[in-house]
Amino acid sequence: MSRATERDSVGDQVYRAIRQDIIFGKLTPGQRLRLEALRKRYDASVTTLREILSRLTSEGFVTAEGQRGFEVTNVSPTDLNEIAELRILLESHALAKSFEAGDLDWEVRVVAAHHKLQALEKRMAAGDESVREEWKRSDSEFHHRLIEGCGSRQLLQSHNTIFDKYLRYQMQTLTFRGEIAASEHRALLEAALARDARTAVTILKTHISNGVKHAETAGFAV
Template identity: 50%
Template sequence: MTSSLSLQEKPIASIGDSVLQQIRFDIVRGRLQPRQRLRLERLRETYGASVTTLREILNRLVAEGLVVAEGQRGFEVAPVCIAELRELAEMRIMLESHALRRSLSEGSLEWEAGVVSAHHMLQSVEHGLIGGDSGAIETWVRYDWNFHRATVAACDMPALMATHANIFERYLRYHLLALDFRGAAVAKDHERLRDLVIARQTDATLVLLEAHIRAGMEHIIRAGRIPA
């Protein structure tokens, strides 16, 4: 998986933007571990950006909740804990449910086709994982994002979509730290969600979405890799 995991989907306009995307990806992927000190000189050697640019990038990632500023001591990767995971799950339910409700009301035939296409790709990876291809978990996480993003793509609220992307990205960080696939149950959820979305069954879709997110959160917690 490449740095396309970054969920903001903004065009790369400069070296600074490219480095921002790469550091964000490395945090979400776990290559930069929770609470790891982010020393500017070492980052300069790794990412090839100036100290001034890196400081600006890290301050932006502080605003996104992926980095913590330590005052005079510098920066570190934001810690993880079960309490934050639960909060992110609740935020995701709130934002995604609202965006999904609007998409179900306003979505076009082209939007439906996008949902079906995104699910087809996700389903292919899920079948591989169910068959024992454990190395595809990172790809599954990316396609899971693509599918859920497709379902809400017709909401026509850019600020909501940007906030949702940030919360989803932070939530996916926990998935990638756990590196554990939920199995046939999650694949069945996605298939049912696709069908309910295409049928525009709003109430049933929102009930399933909330149950799906909560089940995923509990699965991450049971994996035992997130501190209390």
């Protein structure tokens, strides 16, 4: 491996680590991202960190504060609603395309993802907060499996960014809607297996809208 390739590999690993820490709340909204502290925490050079923070700024997870440096992008009800609207737009389109083009292997992956999610939802419903992060990762995986048959790399990349921004709000509020959300996921699975895109889109809109209302009711730090 060349030095350039090795540096890129390390940079990608640190980029993913910082991005995940922002999404899952280990780096909190509005937190100053001081380069020296980040260097120690992620074992990366200042040059690499500057490149990563600039990349995360372009994605909307980090805000550049001129001469003051960088901070984690803050949260607000307005921003949450805009992100939810974009998620509905992108995911609805991707669902329709995926349901049309998905093959048997796609169906198997969707069923497997739902099986794991359902098991974790049961544990969350029983009060097991130790699986909170794993539950949200499984929730993310299920929604991604539903649309991955769409065949559009650009659509999947755009959706991934918006979904992760939405997920960050959910992690701010410890959002778990219990049996209501679980039943919506089951209905999405049934619609996928029936290739009923119209029903799936209707369920998805309700699912996301209810999630936004729940997050706003729970409240989050602004």
